[in-house]
Amino acid sequence: MPNKILFCATVDYHFKAFHLPVLEWFKQQGWEVHVAAKGELDLPFVDRKFNLSIERSPIHRNNLKAYRELKAIIREQDYKIIHCHTPMGGVLARLAAQKARKKGTKVIYTAHGFHFCKGSSLLNWMLYYPIEKSLSRKTDCLITINNEDYRLAVSKRFKAKRIAHIHGVGVNTIRYKPLSKIDKWRLRQELDFRTDDFLLFYAAEFNKNKNHQLLIRALAAIKEQVPHARLLLAGKGPLLSACQELAEQLGVGTMVHFLGYRSDIDKLLPMCDVAVASSLREGLPVNIMEAMACGLPIVATQNRGHSELVIEGENGYVLDAHQVTSFANRLLELSRSNTLRLQMGEKSAEMVKKYALAQVALELNDIYQPLMEQPQPDKKERLQWAVL
Numbered sequence: 474m475p476n477k478i479l480f481c482a483t484v485d486y487h488f489k490a491f492h493l494p495v496l497e498w499f500k501q502q503g504w505e506v507h508v509a510a511k512g513e514l515d516l517p518f519v520d521r522k523f524n525l526s527i528e529r530s531p532i533h534r535n536n537l538k539a540y541r542e543l544k545a546i547i548r549e550q551d552y553k554i555i556h557c558h559t560p561m562g563g564v565l566a567r568l569a570a571q572k573a574r575k576k577g578t579k580v581i582y583t584a585h586g587f588h589f590c591k592g593s594s595l596l597n598w599m600l601y602y603p604i605e606k607s608l609s610r611k612t613d614c615l616i617t618i619n620n621e622d623y624r625l626a627v628s629k630r631f632k633a634k635r636i637a638h639i640h641g642v643g644v645n646t647i648r649y650k651p652l653s654k655i656d657k658w659r660l661r662q663e664l665d666f667r668t669d670d671f672l673l674f675y676a677a678e679f680n681k682n683k684n685h686q687l688l689i690r691a692l693a694a695i696k697e698q699v700p701h702a703r704l705l706l707a708g709k710g711p712l713l714s715a716c717q718e719l720a721e722q723l724g725v726g727t728m729v730h731f732l733g734y735r736s737d738i739d740k741l742l743p744m745c746d747v748a749v750a751s752s753l754r755e756g757l758p759v760n761i762m763e764a765m766a767c768g769l770p771i772v773a774t775q776n777r778g779h780s781e782l783v784i785e786g787e788n789g790y791v792l793d794a795h796q797v798t799s800f801a802n803r804l805l806e807l808s809r810s811n812t813l814r815l816q817m818g819e820k821s822a823e824m825v826k827k828y829a830l831a832q833v834a835l836e837l838n839d840i841y842q843p844l845m846e847q848p849q850p851d852k853k854e855r856l857q858w859a860v861l
Contacts, residue, residue: 476553476845477505481543482562483527485512491642491759492558493517494830495837502845509546510562527561531600536561543569547578554844556581560588564604567611574611579844582608582633583616586756586778587625602629609633614840618642618757621777637840643833644762644825651768651822652743660744671702671808672745674769676738676760677752679710684751684774684794686719693723694801699808704749705741707732743767746814747807753794755779757828765825770817772803782828788820 478499480488488496488508496518499506508516509523516522523546527539547555547570555578557566563582570580588601609615609631616637617623623638652660658668666672673692677683685706692704706716706729713731720729735741738760742748748764748771755778761771762782771789773779783789790803807814826832 475503475505477507477550478554478556479507479509479547479550479552479566480556480558481509481525481566482558483511483529483560485510485514485516485522485524487558487562488516489514494643494834498834507546507550507552509543509566527565529559529561531561531564536565540565540569547573552578554579554581554841556583558583558585560601564608567608571611574613579613580611581614581616581840581844582612583618584622584626584756585618586754587622588754606631613844616840619777619781621781622756635840637836639836639840640828640833641757641762642759643830644759644766644828646766646825646829648739649742649763649766651818657744660740664741664744666703666744667701669701671699671747672705673702673747673749673804674705674707674742674745674764675749675751676707676735677750678708679706679712679716681712682753683708683710684753685712685716687751687774687794687797687800688749689716689720689723689725689729690797691801691804692728693725694797695805695808696725696728698805702728702804702808704729705732705745706730707735707738707741709734738763739767742769745769747772747804749804750774750779751794751800752776752779757781762825762828765821765828768818768822770807770814770821772800772807774800782824784820784824788817788824 496506500518505520506518507521508519509525511525511527513524525539525542526535528535543565555566555570557563567580567582570578574580587605589598606629612633614635614637615626615631615633616639617626618639618641626636661668675688679685688704692702695702717731720726742764748769750761750773752774755776757778764771771783773783773791774794775791780791783791785791792799
């Protein structure tokens with residue numbers, strides 16, 4: 474019988490977006506791969522899929538049902554490793570795996586950004602901190618993806634057997650890469666943009682945390698000085714209509730392009746001039762890493778994830794999330810200097826190398842191998858991710 478691994482998260486799209494290379498690697502090693510999450514996506518490299526009743530809200534009654542479902546799944550399947558992601562996926566999987574862990578199952582939890590951190594609300598600290606610290610005792614390896622979370626877990630003496638730091642989930646630097654000026658112009662013409670348009674790009678769900686209103690207000694503040702500016706917003710979400718209405722109210726309805734869900738971000742990003750990001754809270758955002766890999770300067774709001782990726786004045790700017798004028802001034806500055814954009818973009822492409830898929834694969838290899846109880850493989854057999 475092959476060894477089995479269970480990956481657990483709140484929603485199944487999480488695995489499609491971030492972890493397909495890891496699922497594929499375990500299949501290549503001869504493991505049976507299972508996924509437990511809410512949703513009915515048909516995921517590649519997965520032998521068995523469980524649709525959980527799990528919900529994002531920690532007080533939703535369905536989470537008790539999801540805990541029971543997970544407990545039954547773990548009892549029946551005899552997993553060698555359980556790797557859980559997202560706050561509720563991490564809570565329920567670690568609680569459900571307690572008996573299995575006593576029998577030898579190894580439990581890994583990746584924190585994609587603690588909900589308690591510097592600047593977080595008192596409520597977040599009161600709710601999430603004691604839960605995460607308590608559950609760390611039921612964790613063989615706690616993986617953090619930014620330095621602030623790693624330092625916090627160590628300084629607060631979380632009791633996981635091991636606390637590790639990796640450079641995010643990895644960015645595909647072959648798929649996301651800079652374009653020549655000619656290729657940029659060609660793509661712009663295909664999508665009905667002018668070669669001299671000043672294109673700003675942001676891909677994110679329209680929700681309160683992503684704070685799209687800041688970008689729309691900043692664009693409105695420079696619409697007279699930069700009439701050829703265009704804000705490209707990819708994504709869907711509950712606040713989409715409100716953002717569309719705000720753009721019309723501020724007189725930039727024709728300057729903001731609401732693109733909806735897109736699967737061609739790797740084509741859209743490199744034709745743009747600047748990547749913007751307005752979220753209030755981030756762990757280590759993939760959208761910023763993808764923009765950096767495309768050689769773009771970044772203008773982003775201050776939070777732990779953005780601050781780890783953007784060095785002020787080098788590959789972009791990091792600003793207060795509520796300072797529309799400051800944000801607008803930085804956009805205006807970049808619009809006026811092609812040289813500055815090129816310099817910062819080159820720095821972005823250089824800095825992102827340590828977040829590349831190959832680097833993250835090596836870091837995960839050092840975590841997985843001891844838990845797989847196999848001899849350390851030769852270099853050629855180490856974890857290597859396919860380009861998707």
